[in-house]
Amino acid sequence: MRGRAAALTVAVLILIALSSGSGAQSLSGEYKIGVLEPLTGPLAGEGKRHLEGFEIVRDLINERGGVMGKRLVFAVADAPDPTAAASEANRLITREGVKIITGTFSSRLCGAASEAAARHNVVYWETSCVDPRFNKRNLKTVYRTEIDATGFGWYNVEFIAKHLAPRFNMKPNQLKIAFLSEDSSYGQGVTESARQRAKQEFGMQEVGLEYYNFQTINDFTPVIVKFKQANPDVVHHIGYSNDAPLFWRQSREQNFLFKALVHAGATGYGSADFGTALGNDGNGVFALLEPGPGFRLEALKPEGQKIERDFREAVQKKTGSYPRGGHQLAGAGLWLLKLVLDKAQSDDPEKFQKAVLALDLPVGSMINGWGVKFSETGQNANDRVQHYMLQWQNGQLVTVWPEEFTTNRAKWIPLGAWDQRK
Amino acid sequence: MDPARSLGPAQIEALAQLAVSTVLLGGIYALIAVGLTLIFGIMRVVNFAHGEFLMLGMYLAFWAFVLWSVDPYFMLVIAIPLFFLVGLLTYALVMRGVISASHNVQIFTTVGLSTALQNLALVLWTGDFRVVRPWHSTVVLRVAGTAFNLSQVVAFLIAVGLTLALFAFMKWTRTGRIMRATAQDREAATLMGIDTDRVYRFTWAIGIAVVGAAGALVAPLYAIYPTAGLQFVLLAYVVVVLGGLGDMVGAMLGSLIVATVEVVGSYFFGAAWKEVLYFLLFIAVLVFRPAGLFGQRGAETLGA
Numbered sequence: 028m029r030g031r032a033a034a035l036t037v038a039v040l041i042l043i044a045l046s047s048g049s050g051a052q053s054l055s056g057e058y059k060i061g062v063l064e065p066l067t068g069p070l071a072g073e074g075k076r077h078l079e080g081f082e083i084v085r086d087l088i089n090e091r092g093g094v095m096g097k098r099l100v101f102a103v104a105d106a107p108d109p110t111a112a113a114s115e116a117n118r119l120i121t122r123e124g125v126k127i128i129t130g131t132f133s134s135r136l137c138g139a140a141s142e143a144a145a146r147h148n149v150v151y152w153e154t155s156c157v158d159p160r161f162n163k164r165n166l167k168t169v170y171r172t173e174i175d176a177t178g179f180g181w182y183n184v185e186f187i188a189k190h191l192a193p194r195f196n197m198k199p200n201q202l203k204i205a206f207l208s209e210d211s212s213y214g215q216g217v218t219e220s221a222r223q224r225a226k227q228e229f230g231m232q233e234v235g236l237e238y239y240n241f242q243t244i245n246d247f248t249p250v251i252v253k254f255k256q257a258n259p260d261v262v263h264h265i266g267y268s269n270d271a272p273l274f275w276r277q278s279r280e281q282n283f284l285f286k287a288l289v290h291a292g293a294t295g296y297g298s299a300d301f302g303t304a305l306g307n308d309g310n311g312v313f314a315l316l317e318p319g320p321g322f323r324l325e326a327l328k329p330e331g332q333k334i335e336r337d338f339r340e341a342v343q344k345k346t347g348s349y350p351r352g353g354h355q356l357a358g359a360g361l362w363l364l365k366l367v368l369d370k371a372q373s374d375d376p377e378k379f380q381k382a383v384l385a386l387d388l389p390v391g392s393m394i395n396g397w398g399v400k401f402s403e404t405g406q407n408a409n410d411r412v413q414h415y416m417l418q419w420q421n422g423q424l425v426t427v428w429p430e431e432f433t434t435n436r437a438k439w440i441p442l443g444a445w446d447q448r449k
Numbered sequence: 450m451d452p453a454r455s456l457g458p459a460q461i462e463a464l465a466q467l468a469v470s471t472v473l474l475g476g477i478y479a480l481i482a483v484g485l486t487l488i489f490g491i492m493r494v495v496n497f498a499h500g501e502f503l504m505l506g507m508y509l510a511f512w513a514f515v516l517w518s519v520d521p522y523f524m525l526v527i528a529i530p531l532f533f534l535v536g537l538l539t540y541a542l543v544m545r546g547v548i549s550a551s552h553n554v555q556i557f558t559t560v561g562l563s564t565a566l567q568n569l570a571l572v573l574w575t576g577d578f579r580v581v582r583p584w585h586s587t588v589v590l591r592v593a594g595t596a597f598n599l600s601q602v603v604a605f606l607i608a609v610g611l612t613l614a615l616f617a618f619m620k621w622t623r624t625g626r627i628m629r630a631t632a633q634d635r636e637a638a639t640l641m642g643i644d645t646d647r648v649y650r651f652t653w654a655i656g657i658a659v660v661g662a663a664g665a666l667v668a669p670l671y672a673i674y675p676t677a678g679l680q681f682v683l684l685a686y687v688v689v690v691l692g693g694l695g696d697m698v699g700a701m702l703g704s705l706i707v708a709t710v711e712v713v714g715s716y717f718f719g720a721a722w723k724e725v726l727y728f729l730l731f732i733a734v735l736v737f738r739p740a741g742l743f744g745q746r747g748a749e750t751l752g753a
Contacts, residue, residue: 069576069675210721239720243680245477245671248470249715252463268578269672269680280589280596281466304580304672308587 054089058097060364061104061119063130063140068107070133073353077132077155078103080350080357083341084394087334088361094368106131109139116143116151126374127152129364132353134158134213141169150379154360155353157292159216162406168376170383170405172360172397176216178409179291182315183217184224186416187261188231190428191287194440195260205235205259205285207250207266207274214238214265217291221263234259241267247277260286260441264296271295272304279308279445286441289416291315293352302422309419310448311439313427317355317395318415321426321435327391334362338394359394363407366399396432462594467712469595475701475708476605477667481681482688482700483612484659490695491632491652494544495552497559499685500678501566502657506532506664507673508574514581514668521581522603524665532661536654548649563678570675579673586669600669607666609701611659616697628652632695687731693741702743706730 062081065074085099093099102123106112112131119125120143128144129152131137137156144151145166153161153171157179161171174181188199195202206222208214215238225231234257237250251274254262262285264274271290290296290313297314324332338358342350350358368374371382383401390398390413398411416428418437427437439448485499506528513519513527539562547558588599619625631638631648639645671677688707692699707727714726734742 069571072576237720240724242676243683243724244720245680245684246470246474246712246715247720248474249467249712250720252466253716256459256463269674269677272578272580272672276587279587280598282596298578300578300580300672304578304582306582 054093054096054098056097057100058094059100059102059123059125061116061123061125061128061130062101063104063106063112063115063119063128063136064132065107065136066103066105070107070135073132074106076351076353077130077357079345080342080354081129081361083345083354084338084358084361087337087341088365094365095372099365106136106140109135112136112140113143116140117147120144120147120149126150127364129154129360131156134161137161137171141166145169148376150374150376152360152364155356157216158212159220160212162402162404166405167380170401170407172363172407172412173356174407174409174412174414176213177220178412179217179315179414180220180222181224181409182414182416183263183289183291184221184229184231186313186315186428187225187263187287187289188229190416190437191261191289191440194437195286197260200230200232202229202231202261203234203257203259204231204261204263205237205254205257206233207235207237207254207262207264208239209241209244209266209270210238211241213292214241217265218263239270241270244270244273247274248281250274251278251281251283254285255281255283262288264288264290265292266290266295268294268298268300271298271301275301275305275309275312282445284442284444287311287313288442289313289315296419297352297417297424299424302419302424305419306422307449310421311442312419313416313437314419314424315414316417316424317350317352318432319417319424319426320349321433322396322415323432323434326432327396328389331391331393331396335394335396338362355395359397362394363397363399366393465593465595467716469597471708471712472705473598473601473605474712475705476608477601477663477670477704478681478684478688478707479612479701479704480604480608480663480666481660482685482692482704483608483615483697484656484663485682485685486689486692486695486697486700487615487659488653488656489689491628492548492649493552493632493694494548494555494653495559496656497556497682498563498566499656499660500680500682501563501570502532502535502660502678503664503667503681504570504673504675504678505535505566506661507668507671507677508570508579508664509661510665510668511579511581511673514583520583521665521668522583522585525607525662528662528665529658533654533658535661536657537650539657540650540653544653545646545650548646567675567678574675576675581668581673583669598670600666604666604670607662608704611662612697612701615655615659619697624651684727687727690731691734691742693743696741696743699741699743703741706742 064078088099102119104115104119106115127150131140132155134156137153141151145168151169155173157176159175159177192199192202206218208218235254296312297316301309342354367382371378386399388399392398396413400408400411415426417424418427425435426433427435488494488496510521510524513524543562547555585599590597627643628648631645635645688700688703692703710727711723715723
């Protein structure tokens with residue numbers, strides 16, 4: 028009887044091994060990491076997309092030898108709010124015994140989750156939250172692969188000074204710029220770093236600054252009337268999905284003319300909702316994001332081309348579309364974790380840290396065309412985590428900058444009259 | 450830079466635009482506050498779910514537009530009776546049980562209803578931001594350099610019409626008199642043979658019908674999402690307190706005052722200040738004129 032049961036078990040195990048696909052056979056055992064995402068509640072949509080990105084890249088990793096010779100597997104936990112994020116992080120560590128946790132999409136969640144992980148001396152590998160405070164807490168085991176909100180401001184000003192100014196036939200220090208932003212840590216982080224860089228490094232003239240609460244703003248008329256009098260060349264607006272279309276619509280109504288509007292991030296002007304809301308009337312707006320349509324594979328290093336192509340194909344196969352922001356952030360973050368583990372061959376926090384700091388890859392080396400160079404605080408460098416300027420062109424967000432990375436070109440510079448942006 | 454100091458043509462144009470926007474914005478606030486002040490005034494119930502009924506009205510306009518290409522203004526005709534029924538239903542299921550309970554219980558109940566409706570919308574329609582774009586949503590009337598958004602003008606006119614209609618109804622009809630009597634003294638009204646339960650049910654249903662209609666009217670102007678109501682509901686409370694509980698015309702004037710504070714404050718001090726300013730006004734009114742700017746002294750304790 029016992030012999031039969033054993034034989035059956037072996038048979039089942041062999042079947043499982045065979046069915047799990049090519050490449051997996053050579054892996055001995057499993058290596059489990061914790062994945063924390065908001066899978067219920069208001070952030071669930073994005074959380075699920077991030078998890079999907081993680082799963083796609085996990086499969087790519089396992090087809091390529093796994094991590095430390097083992098098959099990578101997930102212990103997934105739901106973190107709809109900061110309290111749950113902390114308690115689920117604790118549970119993953121104490122019950123599931125994971126030594127590495129990754130996640131969490133939201134700036135509301137990453138702080139609490141990473142704090143819990145750091146207390147247990149467990150590696151916390153954040154792939155998407157952008158709260159600038161994240162890496163300023165002296166937590167030794169906490170890393171972030173994506174740039175933070177201040178990095179967004181850095182890139183926006185880079186784009187304004189180096190791409191827009193020459194196309195306006197102006198010098199950066201002749202540019203008049205007005206800043207408008209929602210007042211959460213995200214908006215403030217992007218806006219304050221952009222203001223600082225615009226002024227100190229390029230001598231741009233700040234002619235307006237307005238913060239507002241995105242949950243209660245119902246009318247932008249006072250802001251628009253004020254901005255009209257200041258007559259800016261560029262409006263730098265960080266907004267969410269209800270306020271961005273409102274500002275754009277009211278600017279049009281009041282015939283507020285400026286040469287360009289620049290935003291950063293996947294909300295507001297960077298969200299698909301904006302295109303749905305405005306169609307061709309949204310033409311010309313810029314949003315800093317991960318690469319989108321028009322992104323040139325040939326611009327990447329050979330190893331970057333390979334993994335980016337495989338990643339895109341895998342996402343296409345699973346979702347039927349071009350990778351969305353959530354896929355891209357989670358995917359690139361997890362791939363980077365694999366590169367670190369390949370080097371460290373250990374999840375011991377000290378060896379892990381040594382490997383993280385030793386990684387030095389130029390732009391174009393991996394998914395999204397990113398490179399790697401972490402600072403002592405566990406933050407990947409602004410100029411390695413290449414970001415891209417996308418522009419709304421006839422209902423679609425397409426990659427337009429840096430130009431070497433894309434086949435599309437930015438249009439409507441300067442914007443011109445509202446009814447002539449076709 | 451003080452724009453008021455040098456009054457050139459550009460400044461006059463700017464001020465004219467600000468004035469127009471104030472009035473139009475006030476119209477939207479009035480539309481939302483009128484139903485609230487009715488329920489507040491007659492039933493003494495603080496309806497925290499008011500914003501969610503607004504949100505449901507917005508979704509109704511959205512789905513009618515997307516599925517059957519029905520114009521939001523036509524939906525108004527359907528929204529009013531439909532939300533009247535929704536009002537009757539929510540009254541029977543939820544409010545009836547707590548109408549004689551303490552204010553705390555009523556607050557917990559309506560907050561619960563609010564959260565339930567928000568999450569119901571989230572489950573049914575996801576958290577995506579939706580937009581209704583009928584042909585008239587992009588029409589802008591221009592008079593001497595001042596822009597009037599057509600949808601806002603329509604919303605304003607309907608708000609004025611609704612306010613006056615409700616005012617007249619309360620003042621000159623028998624039902625209105627019965628409603629006012631119930632508000633003034635519930636027990637005495639009962640003794641006079643008034644079916645107060647029926648009065649409350651009717652009041653609640655009218656309040657919900659009006660805010661549902663408001664939802665359909667603002668749908669072309671603002672993004673539609675499960676928590677869209679929160680954007681307006683706090684403000685509606687300020688309006689109601691300012692105008693005096695249950696005072697329709699007070700709500701209209703209160704809306705214009707709140708809009709003025711918001712627009713003027715945002716222009717001179719910055720958009721970040723608008724809530725500081727109108728909540729300071731809110732507190733000042735509560736402290737110095739608890740019955741509202743236009744209300745009768747002592748009216749706030751009625752029916753308590």
